[in-house]
Amino acid sequence: MSLEGTQKDVDEWTKQFDPQYWQPLEQFAQLGEETGEVGRSLNRIHGPRKAKKDEEIKNLGQELVDVLFVLCCIANREDINLQKEWNEMTQKRLYKRDNQRFKRKEESQ
Amino acid sequence: MSLEGTQKDVDEWTKQFDPQYWQPLEQFAQLGEETGEVGRSLNRIHGPRKAKKDEEIKNLGQELVDVLFVLCCIANREDINLQKEWNEMTQKRLYKRDNQRFKRKEESQ
Amino acid sequence: MSLEGTQKDVDEWTKQFDPQYWQPLEQFAQLGEETGEVGRSLNRIHGPRKAKKDEEIKNLGQELVDVLFVLCCIANREDINLQKEWNEMTQKRLYKRDNQRFKRKEESQ
Amino acid sequence: MSLEGTQKDVDEWTKQFDPQYWQPLEQFAQLGEETGEVGRSLNRIHGPRKAKKDEEIKNLGQELVDVLFVLCCIANREDINLQKEWNEMTQKRLYKRDNQRFKRKEESQ
Numbered sequence: 336m337s338l339e340g341t342q343k344d345v346d347e348w349t350k351q352f353d354p355q356y357w358q359p360l361e362q363f364a365q366l367g368e369e370t371g372e373v374g375r376s377l378n379r380i381h382g383p384r385k386a387k388k389d390e391e392i393k394n395l396g397q398e399l400v401d402v403l404f405v406l407c408c409i410a411n412r413e414d415i416n417l418q419k420e421w422n423e424m425t426q427k428r429l430y431k432r433d434n435q436r437f438k439r440k441e442e443s444q
Numbered sequence: 445m446s447l448e449g450t451q452k453d454v455d456e457w458t459k460q461f462d463p464q465y466w467q468p469l470e471q472f473a474q475l476g477e478e479t480g481e482v483g484r485s486l487n488r489i490h491g492p493r494k495a496k497k498d499e500e501i502k503n504l505g506q507e508l509v510d511v512l513f514v515l516c517c518i519a520n521r522e523d524i525n526l527q528k529e530w531n532e533m534t535q536k537r538l539y540k541r542d543n544q545r546f547k548r549k550e551e552s553q
Numbered sequence: 554m555s556l557e558g559t560q561k562d563v564d565e566w567t568k569q570f571d572p573q574y575w576q577p578l579e580q581f582a583q584l585g586e587e588t589g590e591v592g593r594s595l596n597r598i599h600g601p602r603k604a605k606k607d608e609e610i611k612n613l614g615q616e617l618v619d620v621l622f623v624l625c626c627i628a629n630r631e632d633i634n635l636q637k638e639w640n641e642m643t644q645k646r647l648y649k650r651d652n653q654r655f656k657r658k659e660e661s662q
Numbered sequence: 663m664s665l666e667g668t669q670k671d672v673d674e675w676t677k678q679f680d681p682q683y684w685q686p687l688e689q690f691a692q693l694g695e696e697t698g699e700v701g702r703s704l705n706r707i708h709g710p711r712k713a714k715k716d717e718e719i720k721n722l723g724q725e726l727v728d729v730l731f732v733l734c735c736i737a738n739r740e741d742i743n744l745q746k747e748w749n750e751m752t753q754k755r756l757y758k759r760d761n762q763r764f765k766r767k768e769e770s771q
Contacts, residue, residue, distance in 0.1 A: 337446035359490040360687035361600040364592035370479045371589020374582035381468040382579040396529040420505040469578035470709040473701035476585045480698020483691035491688040555664035577708040588697045599686040614747040638723040
């Protein structure tokens, strides 16, 4: 349920534009741009670029949701239900985890 | 409320690891990797790489939530509340939209 | 020989800094940032972002060499000889091409 | 002179394809993909992903020239002379350095 609300927020907001969504590879170029801004921000907080740390963490939060916004645009354009995909990914990871746990038990004998 | 559940899913799942989260710049390297896989997938659906389109859209859904997973890892590590950041971004965008609407009215006179 | 000069340019220029090179994952965060700026620039020339095309192509040239600069920093730090790697890649691609050419001949019969 | 040879290598090799170059935003999607592979490789050498370090440094060299290859494709398609852009960037950086040196002298008084 949860990510559906996020995707719907994006769909409501982008309705004002014509076309509502950019072309897929235009969307990806924006995804690259926003991802790069996360990198710059992390280099300011944890790397060699100097910044006021508290302010930059605030900025990082906005950069992260900018990436999320583009993810939702891509998903909306392709009719992808992110919550459904998320649940599927979670299931796969859980299965993998249990699989690994079993191995760990064997290893610890 | 909604993205808090997503962040919590990630926090629950990563608790099995030690350390629970990678270092920030290690997380970013993974973000770059996952973002790149979205690009490859989009080039298969809409670009020059050939693929069975239906299968690849299914794959794209998983690539998108892989990116989202890393976003949540970064946010969790930095104590960033994505839903709060999302609401703030939405407010900013709405304000900008109304601002632009006003300009549009002037232009249309 | 050619890319060796490029890598040497970078080595000469960065000698003024201490440390001369950033840490590898800091370098990658910068690579992500610079790559993202190429995406923004291409979206201005060929995508939905409006820009004066001639000026933006000039800007794109600088964004591309910014990426190349970071590639050289990473290579220099790891003692990687890019020209040697380039030659190896070229050989691999040529081999692949000939392989494909052969297939094409069969297909055209 | 030097990067001209690199760009020419790419132009010669891509002549076999029709079209010779992908569309600009298709090229960027590939740039994102190749950049992401550099991130994965660096996480194997310097981050949490385990790998045989020597083998992975070899692999990193190939990933770096894969990025360079895409840079050259973009430049060739847009008629950008990378060596000319490189020289211009170098000049700018040198000027900035001298500028900063002057400031440093003031600061040290």
